[in-house]
Amino acid sequence: MLDSRGTVDLTAATVRRWQVLAGLSALVAVAVYVLAVLTETGQRLENAALRGADEAGSRDQSTADDALGEITLYSLAVAVVAVAVIGLVRKRLDLAIAAVGVIVAGQLVTQALKRFVLPRPALVEVTGHYAENSLPSGHTTIAMTVLFAALIVVPYRWRGVALFFVLSWAVGIGAYTVTAKWHRLSDTLAADAVSLAVACLASWWLARRGLVRRHDGPRRVPRVLIVAFASLGGVFFLALGTILLGAPLVTEGLDATVRDDAYVVYLAASSFASFGSIATALVFLASWRRLEIP
Numbered sequence: 001m002l003d004s005r006g007t008v009d010l011t012a013a014t015v016r017r018w019q020v021l022a023g024l025s026a027l028v029a030v031a032v033y034v035l036a037v038l039t040e041t042g043q044r045l046e047n048a049a050l051r052g053a054d055e056a057g058s059r060d061q062s063t064a065d066d067a068l069g070e071i072t073l074y075s076l077a078v079a080v081v082a083v084a085v086i087g088l089v090r091k092r093l094d095l096a097i098a099a100v101g102v103i104v105a106g107q108l109v110t111q112a113l114k115r116f117v118l119p120r121p122a123l124v125e126v127t128g129h130y131a132e133n134s135l136p137s138g139h140t141t142i143a144m145t146v147l148f149a150a151l152i153v154v155p156y157r158w159r160g161v162a163l164f165f166v167l168s169w170a171v172g173i174g175a176y177t178v179t180a181k182w183h184r185l186s187d188t189l190a191a192d193a194v195s196l197a198v199a200c201l202a203s204w205w206l207a208r209r210g211l212v213r214r215h216d217g218p219r220r221v222p223r224v225l226i227v228a229f230a231s232l233g234g235v236f237f238l239a240l241g242t243i244l245l246g247a248p249l250v251t252e253g254l255d256a257t258v259r260d261d262a263y264v265v266y267l268a269a270s271s272f273a274s275f276g277s278i279a280t281a282l283v284f285l286a287s288w289r290r291l292e293i294p
Contacts, residue, residue: 018204025197036186048258052266064176099153106145136190143173144195156292160223174277185269192280234278241271
């Protein structure tokens with residue numbers, strides 16, 4: 001069906017996809033919290049990963065600390081201004097609002113959940129900073145919402161470029177939070193889910209305003225290659241994490257794994273963190289497949 005400007009209208013199902021994805025993302029965040037925070041097994045495994053991170057090389061920990069330290073209020077403000085400028089240059093105020101809203105709303109939701117809503121019951125013995133709730137990860141939320149805002153605000157032909165430059169950074173931030181012991185794996189996965197939910201709601205808002213159109217132009221080979229490479233990376237990290245964690249759990253059991261294989265649990269958590277960020281990014285990108293804001 002064509003609208004008055006001769007472009008193809010979206011079907012109701014296409015617009016509704018972002019509502020469905022937002023709802024599913026919320027359910028994923030709840031599931032992560034329940035399994036990792038509200039169960040003794042989840043807390044024991046994640047605490048073991050924190051202990052295992054102590055065995056990571058000093059260079060790895062220094063790199064992680066430096067990368068996370070670069071995310072400040074000022075750098076966040078720069079990211080907000082950058083996506084706003086892109087939207088305004090495209091003469092799309094509502095697009096600028098949506099992109100900025102993804103970053104800002106992501107932080108509001110994350111900080112509210114972490115500070116005021118989600119408790120961390122003391123199911124296992126732990127003291128100090130590790131006893132406090134750290135779910136969701138604010139740093140991971142910043143990285144992922146900046147990625148999603150960039151994918152939303154840039155023109156279709158530049159989407160692959162934005163993915164190429166921002167995805168590796170965003171994935172790295174999620175893994176670095178585990179290496180630096182700033183966050184647990186569940187914190188990064190919950191942040192991924194929160195970021196995806198917020199970005200999907202922003203996309204749905206744009207579609208409801210009639211800004212989103214189907215793209216009928218040719219496929220861009222570089223973008224296809226980037227997506228294929230990212231997909232292979234996601235499969236690799238998922239398989240690696242499953243093998244690293246599954247092997248000792250099956251052969252030794254939970255007690256021996258958390259006691260004797262903390263470093264292996266940490267490596268698995270880091271792999272799963274990378275997989276979570278990649279998978280979340282690819283899901284959001286897929287929701288915009290062949291869609292654009294002209």
